[in-house]
Amino acid sequence: MNIELFFQYLVAGLTYGTIYAIVAIGFNIIYNTTGIINFAQGEFVMLGGMIAVTMNKFMPLPSAILAAVTLTMILGALIEIVFIRWLVKPSVLRMIIITIGLSIVIREGALHIWGESVRALPYFTGTEVSSIAIGGVFISPQVLWVIGVSSIAVVALNLFFNYTLPGRQMRACSANRDAARLCGISAKNMVTLSFVLSAGIGALAGCVVSPITYVQYDSGTGLAIKGFTVAILGGLGNSMAAVAAGMMLGILESFSIWVMPTAYKDVISIAILLLILFVRPSGLFGNKEAFSLKEF
Amino acid sequence: MNFHKYLPIAALISAVIAIQLLTYFTGSAYMLTQLTMSAYYSLVIIGLCILMGYAGQISLGHAGFFAIGGYISAFLTTCNLLPYRSHSLVSLFSKAGLLNMSEDLYGGQALHFHPWAACVMAVLFTIIAAYCIGGPVLKLKGHYLAMATLGFGIIVYRIVLGTSFFGAADGLSDVPSFVIFPGLEVSGKSSVRIQNYYIASGLVIAGVIILLNLINSRIGRALRAIHGAEDAAGAMGVNTAKYKLHTFVLSAVFASIAGVLLTHYNGGIGPSEASVMKSVRYVAIVAIGGMANLWGALLMGFLLNFLSLRGYFGSFDDAVFGSILIIIMLFAPEGLLHKNSFRGIKKIFSHTTKEEGQA
Numbered sequence: 001m002n003i004e005l006f007f008q009y010l011v012a013g014l015t016y017g018t019i020y021a022i023v024a025i026g027f028n029i030i031y032n033t034t035g036i037i038n039f040a041q042g043e044f045v046m047l048g049g050m051i052a053v054t055m056n057k058f059m060p061l062p063s064a065i066l067a068a069v070t071l072t073m074i075l076g077a078l079i080e081i082v083f084i085r086w087l088v089k090p091s092v093l094r095m096i097i098i099t100i101g102l103s104i105v106i107r108e109g110a111l112h113i114w115g116e117s118v119r120a121l122p123y124f125t126g127t128e129v130s131s132i133a134i135g136g137v138f139i140s141p142q143v144l145w146v147i148g149v150s151s152i153a154v155v156a157l158n159l160f161f162n163y164t165l166p167g168r169q170m171r172a173c174s175a176n177r178d179a180a181r182l183c184g185i186s187a188k189n190m191v192t193l194s195f196v197l198s199a200g201i202g203a204l205a206g207c208v209v210s211p212i213t214y215v216q217y218d219s220g221t222g223l224a225i226k227g228f229t230v231a232i233l234g235g236l237g238n239s240m241a242a243v244a245a246g247m248m249l250g251i252l253e254s255f256s257i258w259v260m261p262t263a264y265k266d267v268i269s270i271a272i273l274l275l276i277l278f279v280r281p282s283g284l285f286g287n288k289e290a291f292s293l294k295e296f
Numbered sequence: 297m298n299f300h301k302y303l304p305i306a307a308l309i310s311a312v313i314a315i316q317l318l319t320y321f322t323g324s325a326y327m328l329t330q331l332t333m334s335a336y337y338s339l340v341i342i343g344l345c346i347l348m349g350y351a352g353q354i355s356l357g358h359a360g361f362f363a364i365g366g367y368i369s370a371f372l373t374t375c376n377l378l379p380y381r382s383h384s385l386v387s388l389f390s391k392a393g394l395l396n397m398s399e400d401l402y403g404g405q406a407l408h409f410h411p412w413a414a415c416v417m418a419v420l421f422t423i424i425a426a427y428c429i430g431g432p433v434l435k436l437k438g439h440y441l442a443m444a445t446l447g448f449g450i451i452v453y454r455i456v457l458g459t460s461f462f463g464a465a466d467g468l469s470d471v472p473s474f475v476i477f478p479g480l481e482v483s484g485k486s487s488v489r490i491q492n493y494y495i496a497s498g499l500v501i502a503g504v505i506i507l508l509n510l511i512n513s514r515i516g517r518a519l520r521a522i523h524g525a526e527d528a529a530g531a532m533g534v535n536t537a538k539y540k541l542h543t544f545v546l547s548a549v550f551a552s553i554a555g556v557l558l559t560h561y562n563g564g565i566g567p568s569e570a571s572v573m574k575s576v577r578y579v580a581i582v583a584i585g586g587m588a589n590l591w592g593a594l595l596m597g598f599l600l601n602f603l604s605l606r607g608y609f610g611s612f613d614d615a616v617f618g619s620i621l622i623i624i625m626l627f628a629p630e631g632l633l634h635k636n637s638f639r640g641i642k643k644i645f646s647h648t649t650k651e652e653g654q655a
Binding site: 102228 | 352354356432433435436437438439440442443444446447448450451454455457458572573576579580583611612614615617618619620621622625626629
């Protein structure tokens, strides 16, 4: 293999890895405040892309993306308020089944609204053939958009959780819910906020990636599985580790095309998921002892 | 060992016969086709019910086991071994009587596995696969278990979709009929429709009898203890890992047998049978039936699959199952047919619930 091809694969892997990491962070935000894995996380990504494509017919691209992210956030809040907020200590099995049901209903709803056709936003800058050469490697400008927007989102989330009042309140809730409530924090509102945030970041990812990967009513499921794999790989709840794990999975997948038929690309990442679940369910960067004390 | 124990089974048998007579007298015998298919799906569902309701382990990969059964059996009964007949392995199979010579429409000859041999191999392979997957998977709990079984289901789906000798997106077709013994065959021909309805229903009844005995035995009590509190069950000397694994394998075998027979009945199998949506549908039906309620799962399995196969839900098929899942889990997590909700009806089948209450 020549060095240029190697870097080409590497860049492709990094692009997908970034998206997986963003989806994984969406999982982590909700998991940290509620202890729930939201199986409908991939649907937020799909909705973001779909709504932005539709909105883009009526308004310029930046405001279409803004509208898509806002609408998905509102939907995230609605889902939490209608389906989850009023449940009293639901069992994990019950929550799994409810969020799976939600993902199916959202997906089928999207099918009836948008049909089966494959859509995409236009490239943010340039077209699908324009490329920037960096040291002999050709990179589509959209790749830079994906990596740039995602990095900003991750940094912004970090700032939010560390330096703002609602961010700190959310962290307090995830550390000890009862103690947080004794301090006057509304745990229920924090859960709603976590759904809003995770819907927003998912929708944003859906928008920036749609010119490259396209978006369809059922494209959320695959992303959700990859995102979950990455979240587990990094250690559930740990967003910074998810970024590293996302890059790893993206690159691994990208190079797997080399040795395996493309049809089996998904098999690789799921096999990694199973392997990590069997061997080290606390994740690559997680603490084994802390993990064994957690409740599911 | 009293008379009451067999009352529900007798009721089930009479219901099966009554439905057949009803379709006969109303001139809607064509509905038996969908009823037969529903019966096979119900077989998957009662198997899953034991795993989910009694052992308390979710599986989002049961369509995978169904597909393993269906695909292996379809592959072995349709692949032509004639070009390889001189190969030592093929002649060994031939000597063992596992192979079957058949003639196609144009007089061309084909050599393939006898459906019985294919069925046994499919089930054996399922058992091996279930042991290999179940061993590590069942150590997990909650979300991890759900995702791991989902992952297994997706791997099976991707493999059948991406592999050319499994027909890729087209699936396998022209699967011959399964002659169980002369005069009794599983096939989609309309001349043997009634016969097939009884084969499928008989299999379901047999499955129910096996599972009822299991539930009310030492194993069943151990499973319920695991569901209630796994650590406590372990402390009382229940080998939790062993019981969970064996239940997992048993329910996989149920799914696999259903897959084998439905494939012969339909004359083919496609990748959609392995899809995640199918697995979710099985879970949905078990949940509606009330998790630890074999009769509820059986009734709902028959009813919802029949309605779905008859096309009553139209293009909202998946959406209906998704909505049912949400509504049931929000408002009636114990299922529609819970002890308190239909006490009157349940009295007829009281022996199972009574023992449940005491356990």
